[in-house]
Amino acid sequence: MTILSTRALNRATLARQHLLARTTAPVEAAVAHLCGLQAQEPHEPFTGLWSRLHAFAPDRLDQALTDRHVVRTHLMRRTVHLVTGDDALAWRARHDTMLRQRVLATYRRELAGIDPDEVAAAGRAVMADQQPRTMSALVQALQDRWPGPPRRALGELLVAALIPMAQLPPRGLWQTKAGVRNLPLATWLGQDPAPLPDDASDPVGQQLVRRYLAAYGPAATADIRAWSGLAGLPAAVKAIRDELITFRDERGRELLDLPDAPRPSPDTPAPVRFLPAFDNAILGYRDRSRIIDDAHLGLSVSGQRAVLVDGRVAATWTVRDRQLNVTPLRPLSPQEREAVAEEAQNLATFLDQGIARVEMTAVPDTVG
Structure with missing residues (x-):
């Protein structure tokens, strides 16, 4: 596999x-x-x-x-x-x-x-x-x-x-x-929520699994459960397993995926992105190691807003007193700091809250 x-x-x-x-x-x-x-x-x-x-x-x-x-x-x-x-x-x-x-x-x-x-x-x-x-x-x-x-x-x-x-x-x-x-x-x-079908194969659960994988896959069944809060999806996964392909991650977990879903090269460049509080790109998994380091997991559930650098959570951001503040979680290279500052300025313009400046905190070289 x-x-x-x-x-x-x-x-x-x-x-x-x-x-x-x-x-x-x-x-x-x-x-x-x-x-x-x-x-x-x-x-x-x-x-x-x-x-x-x-x-x-x-x-x-x-x-x-x-x-x-x-x-x-x-x-x-x-x-x-x-x-x-x-x-x-x-x-x-x-x-x-x-x-x-x-x-x-x-x-x-x-x-x-x-x-x-x-x-x-x-x-x-x-x-x-x-x-x-x-x-x-x-x-x-x-x-x-x-x-x-x-x-x-x-x-x-x-x-x-x-x-x-x-x-x-x-x-x-x-x-x-x-x-x-x-x-x-x-x-x-203007209409009632659809009743749950009386079907052992769980067609609504099947739809949830397919839709989740399209937006979050490849992923383990534990990830699907963590995202949805639902424990009872094994029947749905079993019913569509023949449609899916499987991988393993570096920890040995089995991962499910849709055959034609995008899986870009690991070398694909990733632009800086600013995420809001409680973004499901982070919270949508049981194992969040694909996007955030274990040392920073608490940030994802405490409502702090994250900055992705090279695809991973590398800083947090706040808006206070007409200033957008970026606090790196690791040392950023000059090129990374420039890219973060540029996207922060774009975000400040979008937020349109009278933000007068963007400030980025320096991080000592010893921080990892």
Whole structure:
């Protein structure tokens, strides 16, 4: 079995994530290809798309959100994602059990004795008037019936698990601050989420596996599980295994892939790219060594924004006091510093927040 080096996996990931070369695809098509963008920080997807799309303009994403072509909703890993409306409807039922289990596990003591199905029915009855509500307002409407649980626990059970919800604009629009207002997906998108087919081969799971590999492969089944939060995909993988090809990584793990998916040469040059907080190019794997060093793994889950240099996380970046600050994690060569500074200036222009300067911290030669 062919062994793919870490660098080969890196270049495959960059190619499929549109980080090797920006794509001219429309916003909706790009969001669909990426299987969504993690979006609990509502403005981060704009940077994610700017780094991936040629001549990306923020109003394109705003239009997609207001036209209901893309939607903010809880999905993979019980995290708010920006996904296409079609994917939200097609995938939600496949995630229902995971979403419920994760909320109930998080608030095990607070929700003890609560019947989730009764809570869901009551919540749907309240939302039947088709009026957007905050989580707090929805909980308030049910407080007399369930006065015991903390409002946060009951609210997350309703909004993140029991009732498929969309977070409505202006939340998530460019340079707009707005709280979360929820409306059932069925109301916002005009149709109910598709039910989970009664099929042992798991056709929805098959679609998820194919789509994941197209955007993230080659990857192990553990990577698919880490990205989706779903444990029950073995049947789906088994059903399509004959369609797939296999490799091994340098650690000996079996990797699955689509036969015709891009796997560029490891020597392919990789441009500097600025990633937003919680970007799935990093978080979309169980083994993230293809893109980030073990010493820096904590950055990927703490919400720090990353800079890719030669395809790997080599710096972090922030915007503060009208200044874009880049902090290298390793010494950068003069050529690398120049490339980072140039892309940082491009990003500053895109962000259009009155950024007056770009500053890059020096790193001692002893830092590796």
